[in-house]
Amino acid sequence: MSAIAKPLIGSHTTEEEDPREHLMHDPLPRGEMNTMVLESMHTTTWKYWSLAGFLTFIVLTCLVYAWYLLIMNGLGVTGDNRPVYWGIFLVNVVFWIGISHAGTFISAILRVLKVESRRPFTRAAELMTTFGLVQAGLSVFMHMGRVWLSYWLLPIPNERTIWPDFHSPLMWDFMAINTYLICSTMYLFLPLLPDLAMARDRSTGWRKTFYKILSLGFRGTEGEWKNLKTAMNIFAFAIIPVMFSVHTIVSWDFAMATRPGWSSTVFGPYFVIGALHSGMAAVAIVLFMIRSTMKNMKYFIRPEHFDTLAKLSLMVSMAWAYFYFNDYLVPWYGGDKWEKILQDFTQRGPIGWLWYVMLFCNIVVPWSILWRKKWRQTPWLMAIVGLIINIGMWIERYVIIPEALTINRMPFTWEIYVPKLEIFLTIGTFAFFFLLYLLASRLIPLIPVWEVQEGQESHMLRKIGKAKISTVSEID
Amino acid sequence: MSDSTILLAIFEDIEPASKGIDVLHKLGLSDDQMNIISGIPVKEAILGRPDGRTHVGRIAFGGAILGLLFGLFLIYGIPFLFPLDAGGQPIYPVPQGFIICFEMTMLGLMGSAFLGMFVDSGFPSYTPKEYVPEISAGRIALLFHCPSGKQKGFTDALMKSGAQSVIPAEANQL
Numbered sequence: 184m185s186a187i188a189k190p191l192i193g194s195h196t197t198e199e200e201d202p203r204e205h206l207m208h209d210p211l212p213r214g215e216m217n218t219m220v221l222e223s224m225h226t227t228t229w230k231y232w233s234l235a236g237f238l239t240f241i242v243l244t245c246l247v248y249a250w251y252l253l254i255m256n257g258l259g260v261t262g263d264n265r266p267v268y269w270g271i272f273l274v275n276v277v278f279w280i281g282i283s284h285a286g287t288f289i290s291a292i293l294r295v296l297k298v299e300s301r302r303p304f305t306r307a308a309e310l311m312t313t314f315g316l317v318q319a320g321l322s323v324f325m326h327m328g329r330v331w332l333s334y335w336l337l338p339i340p341n342e343r344t345i346w347p348d349f350h351s352p353l354m355w356d357f358m359a360i361n362t363y364l365i366c367s368t369m370y371l372f373l374p375l376l377p378d379l380a381m382a383r384d385r386s387t388g389w390r391k392t393f394y395k396i397l398s399l400g401f402r403g404t405e406g407e408w409k410n411l412k413t414a415m416n417i418f419a420f421a422i423i424p425v426m427f428s429v430h431t432i433v434s435w436d437f438a439m440a441t442r443p444g445w446s447s448t449v450f451g452p453y454f455v456i457g458a459l460h461s462g463m464a465a466v467a468i469v470l471f472m473i474r475s476t477m478k479n480m481k482y483f484i485r486p487e488h489f490d491t492l493a494k495l496s497l498m499v500s501m502a503w504a505y506f507y508f509n510d511y512l513v514p515w516y517g518g519d520k521w522e523k524i525l526q527d528f529t530q531r532g533p534i535g536w537l538w539y540v541m542l543f544c545n546i547v548v549p550w551s552i553l554w555r556k557k558w559r560q561t562p563w564l565m566a567i568v569g570l571i572i573n574i575g576m577w578i579e580r581y582v583i584i585p586e587a588l589t590i591n592r593m594p595f596t597w598e599i600y601v602p603k604l605e606i607f608l609t610i611g612t613f614a615f616f617f618l619l620y621l622l623a624s625r626l627i628p629l630i631p632v633w634e635v636q637e638g639q640e641s642h643m644l645r646k647i648g649k650a651k652i653s654t655v656s657e658i659d
Numbered sequence: 660m661s662d663s664t665i666l667l668a669i670f671e672d673i674e675p676a677s678k679g680i681d682v683l684h685k686l687g688l689s690d691d692q693m694n695i696i697s698g699i700p701v702k703e704a705i706l707g708r709p710d711g712r713t714h715v716g717r718i719a720f721g722g723a724i725l726g727l728l729f730g731l732f733l734i735y736g737i738p739f740l741f742p743l744d745a746g747g748q749p750i751y752p753v754p755q756g757f758i759i760c761f762e763m764t765m766l767g768l769m770g771s772a773f774l775g776m777f778v779d780s781g782f783p784s785y786t787p788k789e790y791v792p793e794i795s796a797g798r799i800a801l802l803f804h805c806p807s808g809k810q811k812g813f814t815d816a817l818m819k820s821g822a823q824s825v826i827p828a829e830a831n832q833l
Contacts (some may be wrong), residue, residue: 346741
């Protein structure tokens with residue numbers, strides 16, 4: 184009995200893919216790429232300034248003014264009240280820290296694994312980490328109420344010689360988030376140095392001075408590259424466990440409490456995977472915006488990059504569903520009275536619809552769209568999927584925090600949380616994130632040109648049999 | 660090296676640059692008399708150069724140890740100096756120690772790697788340096804000490820090996 188390979192019914196001959204569809208096989212001279220990136224930074228239209236003006240207005244009203252009202256009147260003007268003391272502020276903290284995970288995941292993990300398609304969008308993702316953490320930090324300060332006393336968190340003794348209690352999960356949080364913010368900002372700056380030097384060489388006026396100061400005198404000598412690559416390698420390996428630790432510790436803020444819905448041993452990895460889920464999706468949104476609004480970006484950010492992100496998103500979405508099921512099943516099986524009441528409230532209570540929206544956004548949408556290559560490579564569709572996933576992930580945090588706090592072991596305190604001023608502050612943090620990104624897009628090169636050139640130098644097509652196969656050589 | 664001038668040979672690509680280095684070796688220059696400046700990192704082996712040394716790893720390791728010690732101080736030193744009994748909970752708990760020590764160790768490691776990169780590279784440095792902007796446009800430059808009187812011979816040999824230009828290196832404000 185012999186097996187003969189037959190073409191599938193209805194199959195068609197596959198057309199050979201044009202290698203120039205891939206950035207690594209469509210090289211341009213470095214000088215031209217430099218010009219394209221700088222041109223994208225220098226081009227500002229009336230639409231750009233209108234958007235910047237609008238975002239500034241939102242930041243001034245929804246963030247600055249609303250926060251002023253919060254400080255002047257106290258936390259009573261928010262919806263935080265017994266039994267829900269942790270409302271949207273904490274939802275935002277967890278959400279923004281989640282967003283910040285994308286930068287490290289894409290830049291560090293994909294760098295360590297040598298995933299070549301990461302090259303043009305690592306910086307766009309790293310910027311999200313830094314700006315996302317800024318919003319997370321602001322949300323913590325808002326939640327503190329008396330923000331002027333925030334120095335009490337620093338490891339210095341107060342007037343009664345009492346130091347902060349490092350045995351508390353909130354202090355672990357403080358240490359972990361600050362470590363992550365400091366390290367991810369340094370990690371953003373390191374690979375930026377050669378591009379700042381490039382911008383310095385081609386700028387005049389105030390920009391020249393700006394890039395000259397920031398590039399620190401970088402020329403690209405052997406020693407400088409050696410030191411830079413060594414430092415980047417150390418960061419790429421070291422920041423990965425820090426990334427995992429940050430969201431695990433954030434999850435412990437909840438899991439260390441013996442409350443229904445929170446006391447879970449699976450919360451650490453479940454939070455980490457949730458962070459990656461929203462982070463990946465947010466990168467797709469940002470890349471779509473960069474590609475469609477900035478000049479020359481279609482050359483650098485291509486459908487293949489959305490494809491890479493979409494595959495990661497699909498994988499992460501499946502992992503999220505797995506952890507969610509784990510977190511759901513065990514309390515359900517355990518049959519604890521309060522856990523059962525909470526699950527009933529979450530799914531069939533007055534705001535039970537949120538639970539279904541969450542599952543639809545986080546599972547149904549990505550699973551039904553991201554399996555198809557053509558759709559994965561459609562930037563606008565990926566941006567929409569990214570937006571839907573982020574809505575789902577924000578709701579997930581809402582379900583975990585204020586909804587879970589509504590149900591406790593003292594039924595006489597049960598009350599549904601109704602957010603008030605914090606809605607405006609939430610809008611303010613989103614506007615501030617986009618404003619920072621908008622300003623940064625005109626100040627620092629969003630594309631790491633040297634990394635793209637390095638990738639293009641190391642890629643070549645090799646003929647094997649009848650096909651041309653992409654091969655990569657390590658030149659660095 | 661008072662009896663020498665510094666020349667800058669500019670190459671379009673890695674191949675001719677590695678040939679240029681061979682030419683300089685044949686003309687009697689040692690590796691420490693030349694330096695490569697490039698717009699992307701290139702492995703030393705590709706250009707036939709000896710492995711460069713960096714202290715960044717050691718500095719980072721030292722920083723990690725300092726970070727660990729600081730973490731130990733925060734989690735165990737503070738309760739030792741100011742013991743505070745909170746509901747009979749342990750004063751010197753081990754699991755919490757792991758968390759704080761881990762975060763501080765990683766902060767020390769990465770903070771020192773960052774600073775170590777600056778220290779080892781001599782950053783920030785705003786003094787005039789031998790450099791041409793073509794380097795950040797993808798060219799590779801060979802910066803070397805040329806014995807005086809032999810400038811023409813070196814220039815001709817490098818041009819033959821594929822250099823685009825060989826010019827006296829002037830220190831300019833970057």
